Amino acid sequence: MESSDTTLFVCVTCRAQTTDAPQADLPRPGARLLAAINAVPEAQRAGLAIEPVECLSNCNRSCTVAVSAPGKWTYVLGTLDPDLHVDDVLTFARAHRAHEAGLPAWRTRPEYIRKNTISRVPPLPSRAPDEVSSQ
Template sequence: MSTTLYVCTTCKADEVHEDDAQRPGAVLHRALTAAGAPEGVEIVGVECLSACKQGAAVALSEPGKWTYVYGRLSAEDAADILQGAAAYAATDDGLVTWRERPVIFRKQSLARIPPFTLPKEPAA
């Protein structure tokens, strides 16, 4: 399986843009695809990650792993985002140790979502 790096292409980051192609999310998506995905990672543009007040936003996901959503990102963060995506892809469960995460992933995490394979009963 491969890791998917979802990039919200409609994120405005509280800016006004007449041209949708100039939205911060679209600019970030172009920067990431131009830089190229790390091995085991696919970059996919999506229309909304519902993090509008925290855009531009990305999400890292893979079946059986924790999913992460990060916000307040820009095209200047592309290298760090790709480094973080590579570290995520290299894990079995999506949990990258704190020190191995790029600083933007340490400080700009919006959500951590458990894999769908976790038991649905609360832990004791």
């Protein structure tokens, strides 16, 4: 069962993890990654909402994205290069979208994504309104 409400959050404030001082006149790697993803033909982004976010709190392993959908596991992916990993990120996001629980098989994920998954977070439990208020 495919869902059309998968969101790819892209941290636009991520800085490059180098010892060189950042150059103020150059876009940050996170913003470059967002631009590169948005430049991919729409057919490759079909069913994905692409959203910039200010910070995913993964500065030590930036450039970072998160893939999420209601009722599915959320994945945080890091150490991405905007010049190299756009296809890997989109391939993973489409696999996440296609899987009912957002858990694409490990071996089907792009190799770089397998090695640079920061975390996965379970979906929020679904509770009836009266269950929530009684806790």
